[in-house]
Amino acid sequence: MDVKYKVNRLQTTNEIRPLVDKHWADLRTAKERGELVAWASGPTFIFAYAMGMKCHFMAGYSAYCGGIGAGEEVLKVAEMAGDLPETCSYHRLHMGMGEAVARGIPINPQAILPMPDLMVAGRLCPEMSHYAEGLHRRFGVRVLPIDLPAVANIEDMPRVREFVYRQFKEVVIPTIEEVCGKPFDYDRMSEILSVLKKVATLRNQCWEFFKDKPSRWTLWDYGVSIAPVFYLMGNPAGITYYEKLLKELQERREKGIPAIAPDGEKYRLYWDGWLPWAFLGKFMRKFTPHGAVVLCGRYPWEFFPHPELIDPEHPVESWADLYYGMESHLVYTFSPKGTIDLIGKLIDDYSLDGLIMFSSKTCRVMNLAQPEVIDVLDKKYGIPGVIIEGDMIDSAMISDAQIETRLQALYEMIDSRRR
């Protein structure tokens, strides 16, 4: 490691925190203003947003908790209340937060949310159902459950799409209408999708700068910029944010500024699975000294990579099609076959050298068959991969030595293949 690598930080990403803070602050104070509050898991918050409800998003809240450093204390409350350490850490965070409020245990006030008037519980993974059930049993939360099967074979998509669409039309919308006491606002849902389409289109333009050699930014930069393409959906501030980000990336290209100084990356890497929200800095410090830059990943790529398929004129149908259509089948990337299809394309598009498969010890939704995926892709593309085990939030599940050893092995494999 003769070269001293150093991250060139983007300026625009500093502007995401106020947007995100405002979202959660608005949610925290919604009841004081007499607004209805929803919680959501999976891609279901759009229905609450369309009705003007303030709405939480399960993974977004968890990322936020991790980001503000509140994860550990909230997890401790959950453990005290009986939740077992091997339970999904997102699940434990929500239980911990609820228990802290119910028992009057002080935690970071930014991590406290009002209990919802309705929980729109998408069951993308079965554990999303378990956590909604738990919140109902413990705190009496009203639950609107929706089954959102992750589909393993593409040919199964049409019948599952029909099932999901019918749930939207026959269960979700009527229930939300009843809770809000007004007809469903299809026009607002269309507006939200229009904004999303613009934001995701700009985001895709930003993705092009990952293809530069050297890359102009890192997946971690995009990771902290995900909210506008998901739970800040419909907020025009997302357009401004990505316009600014795009401009900064263009300037970097013009001036020849890479994501890491002095001359850019030595290793171009893919990241599989969840982003480790509470440990983004820790991982960055493990990559940068080696000249490694993570450029793309499965989870960050699930947020509407094909904005051209978003159809605001037919909002409910489009929402079903984005996840279960034959063209855009976002749920397919949760299956091993879908994962292989996606990564294969990313290897080509972004000239990747290696794969890091992040295996969460408490959330298996993206762990499925990871050793097989590495093997298939290595045989097809000659790209090595390693699995590193950890967790998105829970530091007890993170072993620095294990991670460093495996990353070192990955760098060595890449070096040896280059020779």
Add this chain to the structure above:
Amino acid sequence: MERVLSKIAEVTSDPYAYVAGLKERKNKKIIGCFPMHVPEEIVHAADLIPVVIWRGNEPVTWGHAHVPPYDCGITRSFVDDAVRGKLSFMDGFVFHIRQCLQAGEFPFIMERHFKPAYQKILYLPAIYPGDPTRDFALKELESFKTSLEDFTGKMISDDSLKKSIEIYNKNRSLMERVYEIRRAKPEILKAKEVMQIVWSSMLMPKEDHNELLTELIKGMEEKSVKAQKERIKVIPVGCLCQTLQFDILDLIEDLGMIVPDDDLYIGSRYFANPVNLNGNPLKALADRYLTKTPLCPTKGVWDIHWGDEAIKRMRDNDAKGIISVRVKYCPPHTCYYPDFRSKMAEEGVPEVMIEMEHEIISLEGVKTRLQSFAETIGGV
């Protein structure tokens, strides 16, 4: 009775040899159904032999290269068995991949390393309100039936499906009778023997198992046993998808407790709820799947509390406590368990949780927990 128990012990002591032999004897294809909710009747009606996949009999070795160590015992052990070629007598598999995330790994791993002649993925829905759930469950079963017809080249008529359901219903009612006698005379069978009886039902053709059960029940009805009043009745609960180590069941009894009933998957859960024989048989199978009790934490039911069900079973049996058997890395049970435990505390019901792994780490630790539990509830 002894002859039947001996035969059942033989089947369960080496399920690999038994099922491989079965294939030869019956000259039929074997379809492995991953637990817990695959409607075996449809496989049976296709003139194939459905067998419920079991947790293996050896520590995991090769399987470690395919699934992480934080998957549950049956997941790791099944993959290990498959990649080592121990299941080569199976012709196909059915996986309901929506009951648990870990099941989502199987189809791809099997396609790569086993290449089964037949494989079907089911997406049975959680039991959520609304017509879409009911309709989709039925569609899934229709798709399952069609896939089997394509595999065998033979149509499955409603009549043949009803005939299969009748055979399965008979097995359920016979199993229920075994449990009824056991509830009246808990000393008549060891807990291990009861688990073997249920497990053998998952491995044997139901017609053969029904014959054994008929003989067993006759023996059980005739046999008188001396009630051991000093023994404390307890109800084991949980252990989803897989067998509990027999050593642990023996330990419970060695410590002065006795099991008059259970709420285990390889136990009363497996044969609960007969299928309605009137009307469309596929719809009747869907209705059975969509029945909320016995509560299964994989099915998304929240208007019934598992704890209430377990307490009722305990009180109906005049038992003094509940032993929760939680399989390590079983998310449905793990997520539910804190609420189950809270319910026990609220109701003042003595309960202990023992954690089970495929490879027993320390029986001594389990013994200590059970021993102190037995003392707490007034046992030895």
